[in-house]
Amino acid sequence: MARYAMVTDLRKCVACQACTVACSAEWAVPAGHARTHVRTTPLAGSFPNLTSSPVVGQCNQCDHPPCVEPCPSGATYQDAGGIVRVDTDVCIGCGFCVDACPYEARFINPRTKKVDKCDFCRPRIERGEVPACVATCTAHAKYFGDLEDRNSEVSRLVFRDGARRMETRTVAVGPNVFYLGRPEHLDLVLSSYPPRPPRLLTAGAAWTRLLKPLVLAMVGMTFAGQAVAFFTQLHKGEGDFEE
Amino acid sequence: MRSDAIPLAPVPLTADEAETMLQRQIKKHHVAIILLHWFNAATWILEVATGAALISSRLFRVAPDWYLAIVNGLFGTRGNLLRFHVALGLVWIGVFLVYGIFGFRTYLRGEVLKKEIALDRDDVRWLVVRALRILGRSDEALPLQGVYNAGQKLFSMVVYAMLPVVMVTGVIMAFRLFSPWVVGWAVVLHFGAVGAVVAGLVIHVYMGAVFPEEKPAFFSMFTGSVNELFAYNHHFKWWREMKTEQLAWDRQREPAAEIARPETPAGGEGDAQEPST
Numbered sequence: 001m002a003r004y005a006m007v008t009d010l011r012k013c014v015a016c017q018a019c020t021v022a023c024s025a026e027w028a029v030p031a032g033h034a035r036t037h038v039r040t041t042p043l044a045g046s047f048p049n050l051t052s053s054p055v056v057g058q059c060n061q062c063d064h065p066p067c068v069e070p071c072p073s074g075a076t077y078q079d080a081g082g083i084v085r086v087d088t089d090v091c092i093g094c095g096f097c098v099d100a101c102p103y104e105a106r107f108i109n110p111r112t113k114k115v116d117k118c119d120f121c122r123p124r125i126e127r128g129e130v131p132a133c134v135a136t137c138t139a140h141a142k143y144f145g146d147l148e149d150r151n152s153e154v155s156r157l158v159f160r161d162g163a164r165r166m167e168t169r170t171v172a173v174g175p176n177v178f179y180l181g182r183p184e185h186l187d188l189v190l191s192s193y194p195p196r197p198p199r200l201l202t203a204g205a206a207w208t209r210l211l212k213p214l215v216l217a218m219v220g221m222t223f224a225g226q227a228v229a230f231f232t233q234l235h236k237g238e239g240d241f242e243e
Numbered sequence: 244m245r246s247d248a249i250p251l252a253p254v255p256l257t258a259d260e261a262e263t264m265l266q267r268q269i270k271k272h273h274v275a276i277i278l279l280h281w282f283n284a285a286t287w288i289l290e291v292a293t294g295a296a297l298i299s300s301r302l303f304r305v306a307p308d309w310y311l312a313i314v315n316g317l318f319g320t321r322g323n324l325l326r327f328h329v330a331l332g333l334v335w336i337g338v339f340l341v342y343g344i345f346g347f348r349t350y351l352r353g354e355v356l357k358k359e360i361a362l363d364r365d366d367v368r369w370l371v372v373r374a375l376r377i378l379g380r381s382d383e384a385l386p387l388q389g390v391y392n393a394g395q396k397l398f399s400m401v402v403y404a405m406l407p408v409v410m411v412t413g414v415i416m417a418f419r420l421f422s423p424w425v426v427g428w429a430v431v432l433h434f435g436a437v438g439a440v441v442a443g444l445v446i447h448v449y450m451g452a453v454f455p456e457e458k459p460a461f462f463s464m465f466t467g468s469v470n471e472l473f474a475y476n477h478h479f480k481w482w483r484e485m486k487t488e489q490l491a492w493d494r495q496r497e498p499a500a501e502i503a504r505p506e507t508p509a510g511g512e513g514d515a516q517e518p519s520t
Contacts, residue, residue, distance in 0.1 A: 068300075069300055069301055069302050070300065070302060071300055072297075072298055072299075072300050072302075072303045072430055073297055073298070073299065073300075073321075073325070074297075074299030074300060074321060075321075087321060087322065089320065089321065089322025089325065089326075090297075090321045090322055090324075090325050092325075092416050092419065092426060092430065093419040093423055093426050094416075094423060094426045094427040094429075094430050095423030095424065095426065095427050096427060098423070108423045113419035113423075114419070200302075201424075201427055203424075203427040203428045203430070203431045204302070204303075204427065204431075206431055207302075207303055207430070207431045207434065208302050208303060211431060211434060211435045211438070212303060212305070212434075214435070214438070215305070215434065215435060215438030215439070215441075215442070216305065218438060218439065218442035219438065219441055219442045219445060221442070222442045222443070222445040222446050223445050225374075225377075225446070226445055226446055226449040228377070228378060229377040229378070229449065229454070230449070230453065232377060232378065232379050233453075233454070233455065235379075236379070
């Protein structure tokens, strides 16, 4: 089974935004939103030894995606290739998954009012193509392939060249987007845009912690009461109840 | 029956009286209400069944894996399942809107609701005694009840309070109205409101379909009427009201009858001495 991964070589990235544009064009992403974004870290160090790095971010198709469980309707799921996908037929746009994502890679599409995000261009992969951002990258800084295939380029970049995952000790969800770069740049990227711990919106928390136990208790109690009544009825016999 | 013959509290009936009352039917529900009740019941079964299967996240769901597998299998895709749930929900809301608009004066006026929902002192006492009796802890006679007993009134309260919540939150989710924040809370409130009704439904269905004392009430949801003996024994206040109304009606008719045949002496019952109102 394939395990799709992407590697971005930040040493080659020139932050030209071609990937963002290609992605938005491919998936008709409304203006003001993006499935992939390019940012630049703040300057680090002291003059004249200043440094910064571009960062290309998107859905990391995590091994343990924190966005799946908070999705009440099961619209967000992980497919057989490890890609985290959204069944827009089932998405109700509650935004629970948006808040759960440590990489802020999800958004509510204002046109469809449903969640939208990168899925490694799943339809393109199925046609045997690479994702739009990879195909477009002017500096050839992006690589895409199957991590399970030891002969693939991504496999080589990850297992031999040491491409890194942007995860911290507190947020380690197994992202499958890897980065190559000078260690100080990768550290700078991680410290500038660290993944934030997954969280559940107040509405979701109220549901799990308060409403679900309450509803189960209410239904359980009425059911138990009714069961007692039924056994009393059996015990007494129906004749006693007749008019 | 004469006005002074209408007792203030149930009196022991002779076998003949009981038999006569058992044979006489009193109208309790309009055809519109019967149809709405069964349409509502069918809708709730389907909506609760599909709704439970739609909540698939381990965090929130109430149904086990095998149940989700069966329902999803029946609908083919989860998209179809959601479409069915939403479409049926909208039809349900549409039917209730028609009922609410055209039946408002008949079914939803303040005084009607007060009669059918508001609890009085007897009702509160009834709830306690009914529960104790079911549990076999009391033989105390049940306090007198109106057209609906306190249990039915309590369930109506839950239903009247929760139905608007279920409908509004359902529409918000179906069309993803306002902001994701609102949709998020709508899902939660939808679940809670449905949960409250389902908790009540457990008792409602048991009392209606399984509990022997309420059998005539169950059949009245098909025929529209209950026998007078059931009304007398279980809804005495209502029975008394009906009798009083009937008497008032009879009295209104009697003077007319007298005018039609002024020379005819009244039969030994002394009807002619009835004061005209």
